[in-house]
Amino acid sequence: MRAAKRRNRERGRVGHRAQTTIDFAIGIGVFLLVVAFVVAFVPTIFTPFQSAEGPGTADRIATSLSTDRLGDPATPYVLNDTCTNAFFDQLNGGADAPTSCGFDTTADTTDEMFTPGATRDVNVSIRTLDGTVVTDGVQYTAGPPVTETTSVTAATRVVYVNGEPHRLLVRTW
Secondary structure, eight states, X not given: OHHHHHHHHHHHHHHTOSOOHHHHHHHHHHHHHHXXXXXXHHHXXXXXXXXXHHHHHHHHHHHHIIIXXXXXXTSTTBBOHHHHHHHHHHHTTOOOOXXXXXXXXXXXXXXXXXXXXXXXXXXXXXXXTTSOBOBSSSBSEESSOOOSSSOOEEEEEEEEETTEEEEEEEEEO
């Protein structure tokens, strides 16, 4: 009789296991979801500590170009045709601009022209209001091609070139 009671107790333990296959699968699934969440969001944890110069840099360069470097500070947002052509020609490998222009007439790249820092690149272009790059004997775009792998910050200004409204677009990354 004792042996029968013991067998019944042991059978009761076996029949009331605390973990089943489904419990195990749910646990592993939750664990994998948590790991995926952590891997996805760890890079954003460090974002507040990265440089936040992007918007300020693009805005500063756009304002500087549109108000004094490519024109006369007395008439902001109206670009000097000669200096604008010379600016883009110089940055695209052409001759140096006249020294009467308000920018560094010896710089060959946008990095030398604006000194945004070793970790920043700058692309400058003048476009029509519908988005087409302006060409007036020289293509009005300078700087490395815009990246598709990192965050790009842009600043635009409406400027007048040859009496026509255009958009000055400065992008930094």
